[in-house]
Amino acid sequence: MSSINKIIILILISKSLFGQELISIKSDEHYSTHQSTDSIQLPFWDDFSVNPIDNTKWSFFENISLKDYSNNNAPSLNIVEFDGLNSNGNSYNHPNGYGEADVLISDIINMKNYENNQTVYMSFFWNFNINGEHPDYQDSIKLEFMNKQNEWELVWYKTGGAENFIGNDFIFEILRITAQFMHENFQFKFSNIGNSEGPFDSWVLDYIYIDSNRNENDSTFLDRTLSFTPKKIFKDYFSIPIKHFSLSDEITDSLEIKVKNLDKNIQPINYSYLVSSDELSIFQFIENEKPISPILNGFESRVIKNKKINISDYNSDLDSININLKFFITSGDSSLYNINYLNNDTSYYKVDFSNYYSYDDGSGEYAAGLNQKNSELILEYKTLKKDTLTHISILFPNTNNQYNGSINLVAYNNYKEEKILNQPEFISFDNKKFNIYKLNNPIIVEDTFYIGFKQNENNFLPVGLDKNNDSSDKIFFKVDGQWNKNQVIKGSLIIRPIFGKSDYIITEVNEKKLVSDIIIYPNPSSGIIFFSESIDKGLIIDLNGRIIDRFKKSNQLNLTPYPEGRYDIVFSKDSITYKKKIIIK
The missing domain is CATH 2.60.120.260 (Galactose-binding domain-like)
Incomplete structure (x- = not known):
């Protein structure tokens, strides 16, 4: 592929891995190798x-x-x-x-x-x-x-x-x-x-x-293998809040695994599925040495559907727990000189649970997003119980992109109706670390709701995309004022709702924050403006969505170098983000 067109749709753009030092390789370059002192013998x-x-x-x-x-x-x-x-x-x-x-x-x-x-x-x-x-x-x-x-x-x-x-x-x-x-x-x-x-x-x-x-x-190989590591125990979600475990029976699903016979001959195979957790003191075989029936034929692949895990039995008051999934087969595979056919007979995976829902497994192999100012990208969720949405976390991978503006977090009960959240925020690009945004006004949600963001400039803004899990039917985006259901990409966007206790007085219609507002004055102004309190950091954004200045630890700004007109000032104080409009005359 020689180029990529950044049109106003969801597009694949980059892997989201560990973002360290760039290492370039040319075809005529000497490779810095790690050869052992002893050469390898066949096989x-x-x-x-x-x-x-x-x-x-x-x-x-x-x-x-x-x-x-x-x-x-x-x-x-x-x-x-x-x-x-x-x-x-x-x-x-x-x-x-x-x-x-x-x-x-x-x-x-x-x-x-x-x-x-x-x-x-x-x-x-x-x-x-x-x-x-x-x-x-x-x-x-x-x-x-x-x-x-x-x-x-x-x-x-x-x-x-x-x-x-x-x-x-x-x-x-x-x-x-x-x-x-x-x-x-x-x-x-x-x-x-x-x-x-x-x-x-x-x-x-x-x-x-x-x-x-x-x-x-x-x-032909005298090897029976697992084709991938089974990870997903729910129909849609990858993880759910611990406090919602008691209502999870309706969404749990059987764990699927594919077993392959790489030999030309039939081979009896037994399989086992073990669930364990140190925090919950669990060590439970869901299946134990169960024969695959009928016996696998030569070169056959077969999907095995296991019994469901009763997550509702694992209620806990802990803030976070891990549940370990171990799947293994016994088939007569052996370990030989330089060949260990047992390596591919066992899979391990640890599922993290805390206070959030996720469709993703936390790893964004790619990213997707939009490239239009005022466009919105949201993800549909359905909570198992009425709860308080206190944070939203998003993975914005570092993909050498040109986006350097702010966003507005958004939330809807119904995306065709009015927003229930519209909160300006800064972006930190990182390939592993999530942006975790605390809501100024926590929201009570029940049943179906939508979370995401509106972007404030035309450059492409990437969001982590997990290709191992597919919740593409939960993605919606708004361009040119029109909502669209995703039919472009496959995968799960890494946007998560986080639930918890609130320090605020909350109503289901209008949430009121127990902090005073920060005032900018005079407004309109000739260019010198003041804050009613010293702020931590902020951005000045023009009408085209461009960041024209940044500032830290200040209680006044000098905007006299800038042309007359309207500007947005996005600033934070004590982890609360504000957005104000000012006019320079």
Whole structure:
């Protein structure tokens, strides 16, 4: 993908990961590797089910992202994702916006003893990334081998384009390693060529295996696997407030997991599902060594639906708890030299519960948003019980965007009616840390309500998007004064309602805050204005939504350098945010 059009719809723009130092790679660059002192002996096997990546097998891997998608039919737990971003969520940004991006290089494998061996083959699984932007015709993924002259030699590649996408099944490849690569310093390298400015032109890779005594038809493995980590125990939500557990039976769902048989023969498999929590003193098997019936056929994948967890039994007065989900199979898999088929038989996941609802799991692989002033982006929620909305949290990832203005938090009982919240706020961009906004006037909500924000300038404003969970039917956006239900993206926006006790006098129609207002005077003014109290920090915004000045710790402002007209001043005092209009004459 060579460019992206920022039109006024929801658009995918960037991964939201850890945002650290940018590391760029050029195709002719020397790779700073972490080779071990001892070379690897065959067999070589890695299915990436161990996260973080097994650094005993790889010499260059720091930029690689391991992902666990529930919808891509992977051979086993976790896949390697190739696109235009490194593992820190930063784009490579080559000068022309295109080139080699993610790179994965094996450690040294001693192949000298196989120089006359015709049975050494390398196999792997690959596909387009259905959770990212598909590669175009000019984009590629490639495999190179290190030859005896210590030069990289291209041995396999695939190009993108709609005609080359055959669906949501990984493609199996097997290549014979020929004599020119049979030396003591053999290595292999996967890399992708494409747009280096974001999460574009994306591929996935899994289950790499090299050994002798193989042939071109060797596609069977004595391995039974879990395809992804099951995480979601509710029909829609990922997490709910602890105080709402007692009413949760109607929304709980059976945990789903996909089990695969990578062998050509049938294989009996038992599965177990364990729920535990230290805070709640729980250690409960929901299923224990239950046989999968009928027995899995050769190369068969099957979705297992487990019994529901009775979350309503876990009521607690604690402010936060963790519930651990462990799913595992027993199938006769074994651990061999350099191969541990047991790695992909067990999944673990910890679900955090506190005082909020969420559709997301807290990780934004991408972001989505709007790019029009006065547009609104909201998310529909349905609370299990009447409660007090005290905060709203939003993840605004740092995606090298140009938005530098403020927002207005908004809330509705019905988005086609009047707002019940319209509160100006500042934005802090971070790839992990949420913006947690305290409502000046807490709101009592019941049944269905909507929360989100209105943006105050035309630049694109990204919101974290979790691609592992899909609540796309809960997203609504307003552009040009018209409300629209999302039909553009798949995923869950990271916007959460937080509930709690309030220090304010609350009514269901009009909430009154027990603090005095801060007055700006004179207004209109010739340019010198005063605050009735010293404020902490603030912004001055013109009619076009541009921030023209910032200030801190002040009780007066000098606006005489600015033209006559109307301005907005957004400022905070004691964690409460205010928005005032002033006129300069």
